Amino acid sequence: MLQAGLAILVEQGLGVGAEELTFKKVLDRVESSSGVRLTNASVIRRVWENQAEFQDDVLLAVARAGDTGGEMGDTAAALVPLFEAIDLSSPAGRLRGLSEVCRVGGAASLRTLVDSRNWSLWVGVWVLAVTGPPSERGRRIRQALIDGYESTTDAWAELYASMASYLGLRVRAPFTLRQLTVSVGALVEGCALREGAERDTAAIVRPTGPGGGLEEWTLFGVGLEALALQYLEPDPDWTGPVTTA
Amino acid sequence: MLPRPTVCDDGAMAELLETRRTRRSRGELRDLLVGAGRAILEEEGLAVGAGELTFRRVFDHLAATTGVRLTNASVIRRVWENQEHFRADVLESIASKADASGELDRTLGALAPLLDAFDRTSPEARVRSLCELARVGGEASMRARLETRDWSLWVGVWVLALTTTPTGHRRRIRDALTTGLDTAADVWEQLFAGICSHLGLRVRAPLTLHQFTLAVSAMVEGAALRQGGDPELTLVERPTGPDGAPQEWTLFGVCMEALALRFLEIDPDWTHVAPAA
Numbered sequence: 001m002l003q004a005g006l007a008i009l010v011e012q013g014l015g016v017g018a019e020e021l022t023f024k025k026v027l028d029r030v031e032s033s034s035g036v037r038l039t040n041a042s043v044i045r046r047v048w049e050n051q052a053e054f055q056d057d058v059l060l061a062v063a064r065a066g067d068t069g070g071e072m073g074d075t076a077a078a079l080v081p082l083f084e085a086i087d088l089s090s091p092a093g094r095l096r097g098l099s100e101v102c103r104v105g106g107a108a109s110l111r112t113l114v115d116s117r118n119w120s121l122w123v124g125v126w127v128l129a130v131t132g133p134p135s136e137r138g139r140r141i142r143q144a145l146i147d148g149y150e151s152t153t154d155a156w157a158e159l160y161a162s163m164a165s166y167l168g169l170r171v172r173a174p175f176t177l178r179q180l181t182v183s184v185g186a187l188v189e190g191c192a193l194r195e196g197a198e199r200d201t202a203a204i205v206r207p208t209g210p211g212g213g214l215e216e217w218t219l220f221g222v223g224l225e226a227l228a229l230q231y232l233e234p235d236p237d238w239t240g241p242v243t244t245a
Numbered sequence: 246m247l248p249r250p251t252v253c254d255d256g257a258m259a260e261l262l263e264t265r266r267t268r269r270s271r272g273e274l275r276d277l278l279v280g281a282g283r284a285i286l287e288e289e290g291l292a293v294g295a296g297e298l299t300f301r302r303v304f305d306h307l308a309a310t311t312g313v314r315l316t317n318a319s320v321i322r323r324v325w326e327n328q329e330h331f332r333a334d335v336l337e338s339i340a341s342k343a344d345a346s347g348e349l350d351r352t353l354g355a356l357a358p359l360l361d362a363f364d365r366t367s368p369e370a371r372v373r374s375l376c377e378l379a380r381v382g383g384e385a386s387m388r389a390r391l392e393t394r395d396w397s398l399w400v401g402v403w404v405l406a407l408t409t410t411p412t413g414h415r416r417r418i419r420d421a422l423t424t425g426l427d428t429a430a431d432v433w434e435q436l437f438a439g440i441c442s443h444l445g446l447r448v449r450a451p452l453t454l455h456q457f458t459l460a461v462s463a464m465v466e467g468a469a470l471r472q473g474g475d476p477e478l479t480l481v482e483r484p485t486g487p488d489g490a491p492q493e494w495t496l497f498g499v500c501m502e503a504l505a506l507r508f509l510e511i512d513p514d515w516t517h518v519a520p521a522a
Contacts, residue, residue, distance in 0.1 A: 126404075128401070186500070194462070219463070222460065230502065
């Protein structure tokens, strides 16, 4: 039932929140997708007290999901071939590598987020929780959102730590890796919201390629580079990438 | 005691203690109910995307707050075809106001005293001034958004519009959002152009001031969305004051500084003109 509820929201969007997620709609979905026939009597007072409680459960599931859209996996996949080609022999080379990571990883990350129905649902639930009046229901959803947010932020921070370590970079005092992660997350979500409202944003062409060759950047990529250079600097004690046998 | 006006089912308005009848225009009725609808949303939040915004509740709200009495017959097929059209109008009116929080005015208010006091006599001083603008302006801008219900309503409508297929009413709401965003971006761009001119800065080629404006807007919107859910968005202390004295920065201010330093640079052709005595 929960999965069917999620599927309907993924297809039709939050629309006016979860109020259109009726038992009838969900039961029909279950029947058409799995052949299982259920009635209200199957679930009311057995699984949920009422329809509203069911809707809350669906929203809680969306809220807890965090990064199930695979944004991190797609970003990492886009970066893997890049890392092998980065010149790590000098601080300047490592900073150039950082810029390229921002350009390529930024584009991949933004695209995945914009195309992700899971993310737009998640951010929709977030906004409903933020704009809603204080209530027990809102508090539960908000807590679930924070739980999902915390685990996603931790995972991204680990990814950034690995990348910084590979590139021989460290976080500038007095900042923390977590602050970098939160800042980047805020920027990518702001850019994704803008992208959703105004598609067809023209690429930015900059002479950042080898020999000043022109390369395409997203606006998020440029912003990401700005944040990376604000928060990170070459680590003078770095002796080279740690390789595993 | 003041007479309590009543609006009859045919749209005419009567006052109980007087026989005079006034007929409100379609536009007046529309404004009246859209305003009341917004007021309810501001008090109670979007809840489930205006789904709770029924004519009944709007009529009750109007009766309680203004004494004006309306019925379905006053508005249905006169002003709106149905309740759904009314909701769409309310959401569209929110969507079209991208600077509903008055963020621009409040940011300007915080920055105005700084602009006069800045040391602009050397390139280093001008860059320092830019950083101070990011610190103070960033804090003011973020606070303006977070302290108003208007902004959270606006972003709520925006996000809800994005999570649905843009058909019918939703397309109108999305179009209103886009128009509102463009208008707000134009105004912010003018502000940034003025700051650049004042501090002798220019945009790094091939970037544009419009791109800088969009990046800053995306940053503030993303940061404001997270505010309240993440304690890391609180203050950071940095040794950026005179002689390295510690100063408080919001994380958004730190990001603003990063964007400003990436998009802007010293204009070597700029000449400092001292203000007339």
